Amino acid sequence: MKKETILLLAAVLVLPLVLRPAIASEIWIFAILGLGLNLLLGYTGLLSFGQATFFGSAAYVAGWLLKHYGINVFLALGTGVLVGAASAALVGYLCVQRSGLYFIMLTFALNQLFYFVAYQWTSVTGGEDGMPGIPRPAFLGIDFNEPLPYYVFVSALFLLSLWIMKRIVESPLGRILQAIRENEVRAEAVGYDVARFKLLAFVIGGAFSGAAGVLYAMLFGIVPLEAIGFVTSGNVVFATLIGGSGSLYGPIIGSFVFIWLSESVSTLWARWPLLLGVAFVIVVLFLRGGVVEAWARFWSWRSSKQKT
Amino acid sequence: MAILETKNLSKAFGALAAVNDVSLRIEAGTLHSIIGPNGAGKTTLFNLLTGTTAPSSGRILLDGRDITGTPAHRAAHLGLARSFQRTNVFPAFSLLDNVWVAAFACAPSWKGLLWRRADRYPEVSARALAALADVGLADKAGRPVREISHGEQRQLELAIALAAAPRVLLLDEPAAGLSPEETKRLVALVRALKGRYTIVLIEHKIDIIMSVSDRISVMHFGSLIAEGTPAEIQRNHEVRRAYLGGVAA
């Protein structure tokens, strides 16, 4: 088995022993969100600054169904994936027709649209107070209300998501998306409807974000308004960039770094977003390429030293 | 039998007529060159043919079928492949992957697009390798683009166009920026491709044009001012005036 697979499986097994299972679950959930974003950001070269739109929408819809209609976990998941994909199709359709700065601003502005709808539609979403009371229905007799069984569920879904994403990036679609990133004009010239492929990437990324959203809602039992807000969008971009957008595993590392950082610092200081902002600035000015690239550079430096 | 034809094709950008009432016939299997001073509209003509730019008026016919208004991404599927004046490859990919992407686009079936491993398409890989072999880069298939020379990049540029197994090759200044040695190799390559493909060639280097072309069309300020065999063009006064009258940019 490959090195990365062993490391990942080990991490999945060891994590709940080292951290509280709830935080461990949060890390994998955020990693799923990051995988979805990175298909757009790292592979297609599309800086989507609005993934929270799909994450939050899925969380609200699935949360609503779980709370008021008592659907089971898998139906909730399916709903989340569908809502994530559908909202991404809508947003994507408007955004892929523009590029560069316009594209980024549009993803942000549409995120704000969804945010304000959620903010105002208090009868459904609870507005600023969020949507509490989301259950974790049992399945096949397994009670997911305990943190550890839910962790197993979440981490299994994460591994599944990772496998699916791996298949996608190694497929022809993965190559086509990267070709679009590398040279959009040439990709069009050799025969690819670039706008359609960008939209497809959006939809897939949205599906992943939606799955993460449902798991998040069930993890915390509540969908806070921030779940659909631009700060969440920014956090996942940060996590992906710090882990390294150039690889499949970058978002996973980024998730670790971000969740650990935010969980430890947020309890110490109410103004911790200031430190988050500082972290962003430091990463940008000094740590571009992210952990994965720094790690890769370190290893190649070491191996070149060993040769001499 | 004309494989590619334009009828009164025009493109205006505001007040500037970049391509002005151009009617061309490209015979199948021939190498037809388009020459003219800088700014004559040659690249714009290519952009019109491949659908990158929409014409202001006029028609484009492929095999007698009207393809005017076909979007850029359909051109390759119709059998029109194009190489660019400035090297336009996929920088992060290996040479093989560069060509693979182009070959896959025109593959008969996209089955497994999302779930089959990209290296499990034997026909696509074979066609990609064949295209690289055609340009003499087969031995460097696995190398990344940044490791090859500029001349080799121009060869890759050509291989990407070949990968789609096109019927018409539109080559925009393939010898741009090449040393005399590399230019000779390129000319030999283009000669080897003659006959297998219909080739429309834009070039500035007159000696190349004269040695490989079956027919030459001359453009100037967007219009076609002359057309004929290499010998006829050499004797043509209009052409001499356009080129030597101090108008070349």
Added chain:
Amino acid sequence: MSLLAGQILNGIATGMLYALMGLGLSLITGILNIPNFAHGALFAVGAYLLVTAVNVLGNFWIGLVAAPLGVALLGLAIEYAGIRRLYAAGHDYQLLFTFGLSLILAEGIILVWGPVGISHLPPEVLRGGVDLGFTFYPKYRLFVMVVAGLLVFLTWLFLEKTRYGAIMRAGIENKEMVSLLGIDIHRLFTAAFALGAYLAGIAGALTAPIRGLSPGMGVDMLGIAFVVVALGGLGNLLGAIAAGLLIGVAQALVAAYWTEASTVVIYAVMAGVLLVRPQGLFGIR
């Protein structure tokens, strides 16, 4: 009838402010080609600086002059210390940087001025209302309309009629050409960012007595500024002005009948326009 007229006037007033924001952002994105996610925070800083200036200096008018200059200085510092190093870095890092800045500034505001919203009254002379015949309208809002409109006009005048303004416009069109003409492109960038920051700052300072202040006011305005630029066209200055006014009036009209939807309608208008015209109202395909 007077409700409608009042709302339209409100719309023009906020529309002028939106136009100022859009102009500043359009300049920055058009010339520097970076996604400036700190633009809203600069707006907020302008508002808070006004409040402090008035409290410290005791004079609204001095504050109105000083606060935007403070924001412009902040803009200079930001460009010099950070953005300057990121021109080649790619939009993702530029975004992260300015986004991080917006967090720092927003939290900084909370640290200095506290997390609770503040209300700030206009100066004595501008309190109360004016009888316009068809409606009774707040003096301060008329003031904002006039001042913001004047500023928009002056900015437009500067950009269209002065030599340096022409350089800036040329910088939007073609940066290489500008630097080839011997103009220091870096100074152009710095000046553009400072001007954009100034416009955001004065918009913030003018807003303070209208709607009060809160640490989150920057984010809301950021989204609106993006809408204005998306509709008006990046670097299209007249487009930004027109789009700002359009959105301001649309929002005010909706607010008269369906208050909750008044912010959403801005984004809905944007989405609607872009569906039909992806290049925005004034952009070129």
